[in-house]
Structures are given as C-alpha cells and as structure tokens.
Amino acid sequence: MVAKVRLFVEHPLAQGQTVPLERDQAHYLFGVMRLGTGDEIALFNGRDGEWQAVVEAASKRGGVLRATAQSAPLHMPPDLWLLFAPIKKARTDFIVEKAAELGAARICPIGTDFTNSERIRQDRLQAHATEAAEQCGGTYVPEVAPLAKLDKVLAEWPSGRHLLFCDETARGAASDFTALPRGPWAIVIGPEGGFSPAERDRLRAHPAAHAVSLGPRILRADTAAVAALTLWQAALGDWS
C-alpha cells in the first residue's frame, strides 16, 4: 500500500494551475519521496479543496507542479479552538498533531501559573499541524496562535464563544457532551500539574465556561486534549 503523497502549498489551486515549488518542498518530493516528472501527487492549500497534480519539472532546488482536477472539496472543521498549556516538547508536538487530525479550527498555546515555558516555537508547531493535515487527508490546516497568558485570554474572551473546561476536581461535572449548547466553542486543557487554584476559580466563574468531567481517572494533559476533542466532535461537531 503506497499512499499518494499529499502536500500543503500556499499557492492558489485551480484547473491547469501551475504551482512553483520552494527548495524544501522540492527536497521532500524529489529527494525524500523519490517523485519525478510525470508522477502524481495531491495538493491542498486550506482554501480550494484537494487537487490532483502532476510533476512537470523537478530539480534539487525547485520544480513545478500542475493541478489537473479537484479530488475533494474544501472541508472546513467546525468552529472549535483548542487552548492548551505547552510543557514538554514531545507532548506539545503530540497535542498539536492530534488537534489538527481531530479537526480543531485553531490551536492556541496558553501560559498558565504552572507552565514553565516562556516561549514556544510557533513555526515548528505550525509545521506539525500542516504535516498532520497532510497525513490525515485534511483540506484545511488549523492556525497555531502565538503563546498568550490565560488571564489575558480569559479577560478578552470573544462574546458568544463557549468555553469547555475539563475540571478533574469537580466530580459532579457533566460528562454528556450532547447536552451542551451549539455554537462556537473552545476547549481549554491545563498543564501537567493542573491549573492553579486561582486559575480554577477564574475558569469556574467565567460566564462562557461549562465544566465537564473526563471520567474517574486522572488523565495526562495530552490524553485529556484528545478525549475532549473526540467527545466534542462526536456530540457537537462533524462526526455524526
């Protein structure tokens, strides 16, 4: 089973459209994936759906593709953001990959009281989201936002957007996601050590917040992110 190579490009895609390749794209397609002139690949740009394309020219430093036919329409994810507190590199990468795979529209790293990392490699996380979209057959790549402090994010919270708060200390919290209102949402996941008591109080008191339970076990932050995205998608998103 050789899966067709899928590539995210910035360029517009349309019937007969030529797409020039940058150096790193040429290296990936012709050096790593061993494609050559006449080979087929699939392209998407987050706006025009998925397009079949053929390699028209290939060199070490560049190349040209030509789009031949649209193979899938644009499939936008539901209006769901994932807010998470990045800590360890491997688990941060994992959360971004899974959020893209599971169909989050926007990925927002947040700084919290128990988060040590003062900065993130936004470009690297964005590349992870793009690669996940390439792998999972997506036609859309969620944007990775700059790191922002949770306090500031909550103070400037957009009107009308619900906030799903996975509260592992609230045993009585709802676990039935189908009872939640429809509309734009954000899921917020704390760091490995949890939110601080002050943050927890602020989240609980926030007018947009809905507390939910993710079962009787303590989940790691990355597991909680995947579980919450899954339950939201199945109940309120595009899985049903």
Next chain:
Amino acid sequence: MVAKVRLFVEHPLAQGQTVPLERDQAHYLFGVMRLGTGDEIALFNGRDGEWQAVVEAASKRGGVLRATAQSAPLHMPPDLWLLFAPIKKARTDFIVEKAAELGAARICPIGTDFTNSERIRQDRLQAHATEAAEQCGGTYVPEVAPLAKLDKVLAEWPSGRHLLFCDETARGAASDFTALPRGPWAIVIGPEGGFSPAERDRLRAHPAAHAVSLGPRILRADTAAVAALTLWQAALGDWS
C-alpha cells in the same frame, strides 16, 4: 505542586503490612525520587486498592515500606479490551500508555497483514502500562497480552464479547456509541496502513463485530485508539 509518588508492587497490601523492595524499586524511590526513611508514598497492587505507606528502611539495593492506611478502594476498569497492531515504537508505547490511562482492562497486540513487526517487547509494554497506572492514579494495571495473529484471534473469539471495528472506509457506519449493546467489549484498531481488504471482509462478516465511524478525517492508528476508547468509556463505560 509535588505529587505524591505512587508505586505499583506485587506484594499484598493491608494494614501494617511490610513490603520489601526490589533493587530497581529502591533505585527509583531513593535514587531518582530522593525519598528517605519516614517519607510517605502511595502503593497499589491491582487487587487491594491504594494504600498509604511509609519508608521504614532505605538502601541502594533494597528497602522496606509499611502500609499504614487504605486511601482508595480498588477501582476495576470496565471489561474492555484494546486490540491494536503495533508498528512504530513510539506510537506503540503511546497506545499502551493511553489504554492504561483511559481504563482498558486488557491490551492485546495483534499481528496483521500490514504489520511488519514479528515480535514485541511484551515486558517493556507491560512496564509502560504499569507506569501509566502509577501516573494516572489508577489502582489496576491492564495486562499486556502476548502478540497474536488477528486471524487466530478472530477464529477463537470468546463467546459473548462484542467487537468494535473502526471502519474508516464505511461512511455509513454508526457514530453513536450509546446505541451499542452493553456487555464485555473489545476495540480493534488496525495498523497505520489499515487492514488488508481480506481482513476487512473478515472483520465485517464476524458475528461479534459492530462497525463504527470516527468522523470524516483519516485518523492515525494511535489517535483512533484514544478516540474509540474515549467514546466507548463515555457511552458504555465508567465515565458517566
């Protein structure tokens, strides 16, 4: 926030029970975690719940703990198995960790037509499951079964156990897990390249099988495992 150290032991646990430590346990507690005589830790053995214990003796090569009081009853997971096809080391480790965290009772690596790995390190995977239970506050450690061929597993399928088959090619498959029957279950997840057409036919035709959909995107095997475990637990397991 210093979380209390939790340790899985084989030894029976009861009021006043002394627990001798093996060399690697002593190294972990006294070398890595820097515990000493009089310090408290939490113990569980998969049978007697969680117990508070104190360090009575500590040396480089061993030590003795004494159980003082039960701090949590045994919480058995629901009767849910996870069957998965191990391929890449990191993602295999991840699936085992997440299955333990999410409350699977048994983890069964399976060999499939598109699985290359002929053998697994069962002891290493079992250690991952144990560590995940230690981390997530579990009082039970799921058993990691030996690698078995999918064909053989299906041919000898235990009577009365339902089989959840995540069929990414069946667009019409159910996504409402609450409509599934109650009882013992197993979730089966294919390898990264999917099941072979022959395997897919065999799974579809199996009398215990229920096909479900995990949404419109193609999920990686590890994501599919976490998503299916989550939806099952929320609908039929111990999350509600």
